[in-house]
Amino acid sequence: MSKAERLGFSKARLERIDRFLQDKYVGPGRMPHAQFLLARGGEIVHQSVLGMQDPERSVPLAENSVYRIYSMTKPVTSVALMTLVEEGLIALDDPVSRHIPEWKDLAVFSAGTGPYLTTPPARPMQVVDLLRHTSGLTYGFQNRTNIDAAYRKLKLENMHGEHDLEAMIQMLAKLPLEFSPGEAWNYSVSTDVVGYLVQKIAGKPLDQVFQERIFDPLKMVDTGFRVRDDQKSRFAACYDAAPGGKMKLQDDPQTSPYLAPPALLSGGGGLVGTAADYMRFANMLLNRGELDGARILAPKTVDLMASNHLPGGADLTEMSRSLFSESTNAGVGFGLGFAVVFDPPQTLIPCSLGEFYWGGAASTAFWVDPMEDVTAVFMTQLLPSSTYPIRRELRTLVYSALMETNG
Template identity: 85%
Template sequence: MGKAKEHGFSKERLARIDRFLDEKYVAAGRLPCAQFLLARNGEVVHQTILGEQDPERGVKLAEDTVYRIYSMTKPVTSVALMQLVEEGAVALDDPVARHIPEWKDLGVFSAGTGPYLTTPPSRPMQVVDLLRHTSGLTYGFQNRTNVDAAYRKLKLEAMHGEHDLEAMIDMLAKLPLEFSPGEAWNYSVATDVCGYLVQKLSGKPLDRALQERIFDPLKMVDTGFHVRDDQRSRFAACYDAGPGGKLKLQDDAQKSPYLAPPRLLSGGGGLVGTAADYMRFATMLVNGGELDGARILAPKTIELMASNHLPGGKDLTELSRSLFSESTNAGVGFGLGFATVFDPPQTLIPCSYGEFYWGGAASTAFWVDPVEQVTAVFMTQLLPSSTYPIRRELRTLTYSALMETYG
């Protein structure tokens, strides 16, 4: 801390972030808490800590508060799968059915509520489709189609439900795809399938594979699929945005299902962790796959992941069928595990070409800017993430404080 000027930031302008988050969100009762961690060149230049991690008991937010990071799990799982790509265990153009044989006859939905009328896909689903969400899979919470309804009926996304990862794969084998792979972008359980591939190809349960491949090397000491006993006092409560913006308790920190290991090890949304841990992960990414001597991926692999992989070089506004979106998507494509900016002016916010990012359902977010060597992590606990435009606001406030640029 205290290195703002040394790394090209205005300390006075960074102070705006604290005032903005407090006045507009925390003191105003719109968010229970807010933690923002900003780094450049691998060194933290600013941190904001506001509000209470457990308002029900008056427990203040702390630097080491543990949060549900939901879909910020996806980049972690994607990195683990790309490690296996580097090792030659799987290739991006592999048909998924090569690794999940029971999926070889998946059809595309035509009609019905079960049994379904289907047509053959125009091409087989590939591993790259899973990483970039062009697989034809979906999420039940989108409430959009008969296929979504089938996911809800089977409780496919229930981390604390009755089925495990293998059972999820078996259930998906019996359901149709929303569309032929590669035809569209749809936010989905695809990254859970990536987690299954990590588990199968590594020969280890997903939690152990991530621990050995990512968390231990990066010293991410507080990240995992449940809250350990020694973390309970640091675990945050989670809230829904209620009527009139009032907070409604969604998951009590002391009664949460996250206090016990889940049946479903969700590579798409199951992790809990701290801002400091996720900053170590983001710093590894901005460093080209290495941190403090721990090499996670090669620089060219990170470059590949951060490139736009959407067919035809299109952006998400052109290809997305999803009713759920992490942010405005003009000028933004999707890489192998996260969104990536390829036309900065179209985004209408300050950013860099090649910047990549994602967020979680409880309004958490991170971004990595390889041009400016900036990494940022934002943590809170409010569902859904679309309630407020806080992610875009934080980008604007951050880059408004950056006085010396590399780009």
């Protein structure tokens, strides 16, 4: 019996994954490379390593290639905050202004391009609003509103610019919210603010908190806010999607700003790391907070994070004002740091009740399926993540190969 069969998968059907990735994406030059890790019960059942880590220099992709994981940083930051919640240092229903006094008088945008017409919020922003993106904050790249434009003008999301987390918080204090907290869902810099809260409450820089509370215990040896000198030869090139299914180099790994420490330690999108490291993080979540004897969170805390926290039990189609989406959102809510499936048939793809997931801007993705004991991590470097439906396709391929199910 093969390892795949022992773990409940069809080996022949799993082999479709490599052919699919190669024939549709890597071979035709739509993606520079693709790495996919699939595990069941924490045991690797399949791995794909395809294409060139650095196509310009003909460097092949390796199992330990280093990627920009962008918004897959968000679950890490959320876990870090929840470790502080467990210690009683902050609560989910705390007003954010208790920890950021400068935000006490944040108002809601009505009109204008600055100075703005505003109205008071219906209620104060709470810590839970930051974790679930119902804070009223936004992202400049959405190009949708006057507030988005103000974020772009201030270069709020520029990790390798001049301002740090403290300066970002001060700039946000001078801008109105898009909407009253809890009224809608909008993908935003909320998780960067969570990162600020983490370092303020812990009394240490965010990178140090991550190292001590998550990376060292989980033996995530290749994850951090910069590419170390010893990682430079493993750092993947990043591309922009170009017309006609082509690619254009976006960030050369030899000259990338990621080779130096960033000014802004972005809890929303600043980490680089490997597929193997992120799989350890995903398996910790699958195990409800523990991996190989290292306990990061209590089981009930992970259960809380992996529940839908959108007001009224709504899904993202009902709550979202965001033009940006990691996937279609019917039947999907949002927990404390990632999306959560609560109505599988509505998603129109094979998945499980209680599955949770997220992805990054360069088309990376992960998911955790507690029902089937499955974890998956996909890495590539192609901006934007909306270019191809790769995340939905991978779920279909994986669950089409799963022969022994638990639900």
